[in-house]
Amino acid sequence: MRLRSVIILCMAMLVASATALAMGDSPDIALTPTLPPTHTATPPAIAVTPTPMPDPQLFIPEVIESYPHDADSFIQGLVWNGETFYESAGLYGESDLREVDPITGEVLRQVDLAPEFFAEGLTLVDDKLIQITWQEHIAFVYDAETFEQVGTFEYDTDGWGLCYDGEVLYMSDGTPNLYTRDPQTFELLSQVPLTFQGELVPNLNELECVDGKVWGNIWQTDVIVRIEPSTGEIDGLVDARNLLSAEEVAGLAGGAVLNGIAYDPEAEVFYITGKKWPRLFKVTFTEFER
Numbered sequence: 001m002r003l004r005s006v007i008i009l010c011m012a013m014l015v016a017s018a019t020a021l022a023m024g025d026s027p028d029i030a031l032t033p034t035l036p037p038t039h040t041a042t043p044p045a046i047a048v049t050p051t052p053m054p055d056p057q058l059f060i061p062e063v064i065e066s067y068p069h070d071a072d073s074f075i076q077g078l079v080w081n082g083e084t085f086y087e088s089a090g091l092y093g094e095s096d097l098r099e100v101d102p103i104t105g106e107v108l109r110q111v112d113l114a115p116e117f118f119a120e121g122l123t124l125v126d127d128k129l130i131q132i133t134w135q136e137h138i139a140f141v142y143d144a145e146t147f148e149q150v151g152t153f154e155y156d157t158d159g160w161g162l163c164y165d166g167e168v169l170y171m172s173d174g175t176p177n178l179y180t181r182d183p184q185t186f187e188l189l190s191q192v193p194l195t196f197q198g199e200l201v202p203n204l205n206e207l208e209c210v211d212g213k214v215w216g217n218i219w220q221t222d223v224i225v226r227i228e229p230s231t232g233e234i235d236g237l238v239d240a241r242n243l244l245s246a247e248e249v250a251g252l253a254g255g256a257v258l259n260g261i262a263y264d265p266e267a268e269v270f271y272i273t274g275k276k277w278p279r280l281f282k283v284t285f286t287e288f289e290r
């Protein structure tokens, strides 16, 4: 597929997700920024030409290997700890925190959440795991060694994705915002609008912090984006279609969309899977030839 086609496809997917929101899927989410009042004064004589947006880098995933994944897991967060995966699984009555064997996909241990909690993003901060919830405004803190719950945080927004860059937490909530939080107190530190080519982008879901950038997948698409976290600008796009076979796609349950990104900094590989996907993929992102 040619470069222009890939850009158009990815933009169409992003626009489709924004349109779905506008049609009422999530009526609480604002799509447009608050604009200043309209001025009636004489417009300035000099026309201002907007600065052209730089083209994003385009990537495709190259699959190194794939492994079995629990097709009952409505995965919301994926973390690589150097030896195994930590995974957060969602849905009311089915949410849990689990440790997963990377080769067999076997669940090695699991802590179930109470049925009133819908688990979402997950990240590892030193020896603690932080797991956020969708609309319950509570994050659970676990000792990663024992899986014992050792604390909670409260917050005001929805909870979608979470990652830790070694200094701060980044969090998504389905709105076109990327939030920065304190890893020790969960206090909101700052937020930036999430944009692509100047347009607001909602539905940023699972996150992964990698080398100063934030990677995340856009819910209900096969697009993974790379974000400059200081500005919220999307500066890279991954066209992650076609990881599953046609037969696997045909057998997917409703809502079984791409979700879940982890990174192994030693091997410099990403891991990608999806909600109720039967496989998890070890990939590298290769830049598309221009």
Ligand SMILES: [Ca+2]
Pocket (backbone or CB within 6 Å): 077, 078, 079, 122, 162, 163, 206, 207, 208, 260, 261, 262
């Ligand atoms: Ca992740």
